[in-house]
Amino acid sequence: MDVIVTPTPRLQGEIQALSSKNYTTRYLLVAALAEGTSTIYYPAHSEDSDAMRRCIRDLGAIVEEDDEKIVITGFGSNPKPINELNVGNAGAVLRFLMAIAALCPDVTFLNVYPDSLGKRPHNDLIDSLQQMGVEIDHQEGKLPITIRGGQPKGGKIQVSGNVSSQFLSALLFLTPLLKEDSEIEVQHDLKSKVVIGQTLEVLQQAGIVIHASDDLMHYKVPGNQRYEAKNYVVQGDYPGSAAVLAAAAVTQSDVTIHRLEENSKQGERAIIDVLRMMNVPLTHNNGIVHVQGNGKLKAVEFDGDAATDAVLAMVAAAVFAEGTSRFYNVENLRYKECDRITDYLNELRKAGANVEERQSEIIVHGRPEGVEGGVEIDAHYDHRVIMALTVVGLRAKAPIRIRDAHHVAKSYPIYFDHLKALGAAVEWVESN
Template identity: 80%
Template sequence: MDVIVSPTPKLSGTIQALSSKNYTTRYLLVAALAEGTSTIYYPAHSEDSDAMRRCIRDLGAVVEEDEEKIVITGFGNQPKPVCELDVGNAGAVLRFLMAVAAMGEEITFINRYPDSLGKRPHDDLIEALQSIGVTVEHNDGKLPITIKGGQAKGGKIKVSGSISSQYLSALLFLTPLLKEDSEIEVLHDLKSKVVVGQTLEVLAQAGIEIEASEDYMYYRIKGGQSYQAKTYHVQGDYPGSAAVLAAAAVTNSNIRINGLTEDSKQGERAVIDVLQAMQVPMTHQNAVVEVNGNGKLQAVEFDGDQFTDGVLAMVAAAVFAEGTSRFYNVENLRYKECDRITDYLNELRKAGANVEEKQSEIIVHGRPEGVEGGVEINAHYDHRVIMALTIVGLRSKQPLRIKDAHHVAKSYPIFFDHMKTLGALVEWVD
């Protein structure tokens, strides 16, 4: 379905932040890898986290859920034999489970989204798994991918981090369960180091010991470890909240988002710093962010690698800032559900934004007077693009029609419900 976003001068009200997708998927996985029963309170509900629920159940975990929590009895280091796994359009779930599949027999990850996840490369993880004895059949590094496991052995592993940190995280989930000790060396560069920090945090909570270098480029992992059954509480989600905060920043607003802890290790917590640098009137205390937007913003420059999943929303805010903004070190945005630089900026231009790109930069020449709008734009089946384009629609002179906006459910199924609650003029259309 499409959504029509009409110019909206004012937002007001209070919402509860969604639970973190990144933490939910990681807690679901470590609970499945544990022997015993774990409890996860306030898990996220999104296409990504639902894909992880579905797949760990297929692999033998017992999953029971109510409105408040999910209780998981894990399969430990012995996933149940299964011919196929469907991860939907969830890249992180695919990569994490490719590593888990190395402990099984033979699993094929099917390609249900050929125009999105099906286009994304996984060569670096494939090469790392092959180096420890895993047989991998693949389509030029892309789905469908078949993992023939059972032969994985620890040792010295090298993996590139220049495309995605998810390859490294996948190996960090797997290697503690191998009999032998392992060393992991990250080659080239490591994107989204903050997200690796989240993986290490969750692993430590699950009782796994990993020795990491200060720069996250080298790891020592003891073999023969076991994941412990634990109780986890999922914190509020900064990446999804970034879009709501940016929407409040570009309009006249008085909104509150509850559940965003100040000391969160989520890199996207930096969107608070970006908006404050844009001189947006706001406060952040007692896990509550309050924005009193006046629609007036100043240009900024920020290293986007620190808050990858918040960059698009901040770019949308910068469209209406006074001056030229620059978000650099963001090349890994090109390897997401779509090319989040070229594809996204092309759609912004259709709406009337003045933007330009370099290989690893997004440059925005702000138009405080607003943009024209009045066009149909393609979000390329990408949840982050959908949310970011919605922000632009609020300050367009004429409505924007966003194609296939239902794909926002990948991370934030009730995004448009929340926006309506705050007063945004949005309408679903067939």
């Protein structure tokens, strides 16, 4: 399905932020790794969290849910031996479960999205698991991947952190369950340190002890630990809300979003700071963000590494800012569902934006007068690109058609419903 975004001068209303995808997937996993019954309140519903639900069930967890919560009886350190797992297009779920699959004798992860997740490399995690005595068959680091585990060994483990922090998170979920103590050393650089903070926060809540160095590059993990069955409450999601906040910033608006904690460990919380730097009138108190946009923004410079999943929304806002904005230290955007630098900027140019790229930078020459629009653009099957392009469409001079916009469901299935509730002129149409 495609979406047609018609220029919309004013947004107004209140919405509840979606629940955090990152926290939901992590809580689902630690609940499955516990022996006993855990309850997760306000879980996210997205393709990623649905993939994690499906896979932990396949691995032997009992999963029951209603409108408010999920109750999970875990399998502990003994997942059911199964032959195949289908994670859909969910990269984080794949990587976390590749580590957990090391506890199984023989599991193949299927390649069901060859044009998206199927193109992404996982060599760094494969190397680390092989150091632990796990045999792995793969296609130059890509899916399909077969893990032949059963008896992974702790000890000294090295992992590269310069493509994704998800490889390190995967090892942090696995190593506490091993007989041996483990020492994990991160090599090169560590991308998205903020997200590792979320992983460590969830592990601590699950009763797991991990000794992390201050720079998050070294870890001591005692072995023979058990995950505790617990109750968890999922906080509101900043990455998805970033696009709604950007939409409110570039229009005349009076928009309120609930359930966004001020002291959240989500790096994408920085969208609030960036919009303030852009002179967007907003308040943030008691978990409520209130934006009274006037469509006037000024350019910013921002290190995007800690807020990866909000950068595209920030860029969309900067398209309409006075002056030249620069978003730097964002090379890992290239290794997502698509190349979120080259692919995204190509589509922005079609819509009339003046943007340029470096290897790890996005530069935006703002056009406060708006962009032309009137084009059909390709979102490259990427939920973050779809959301960000929609923001641009709201301030274009003519409608924009976004192809395959249904892929927004990967993280935010009701994104367009929320925008409509705020008055945005968006409509679904059949793909050509």
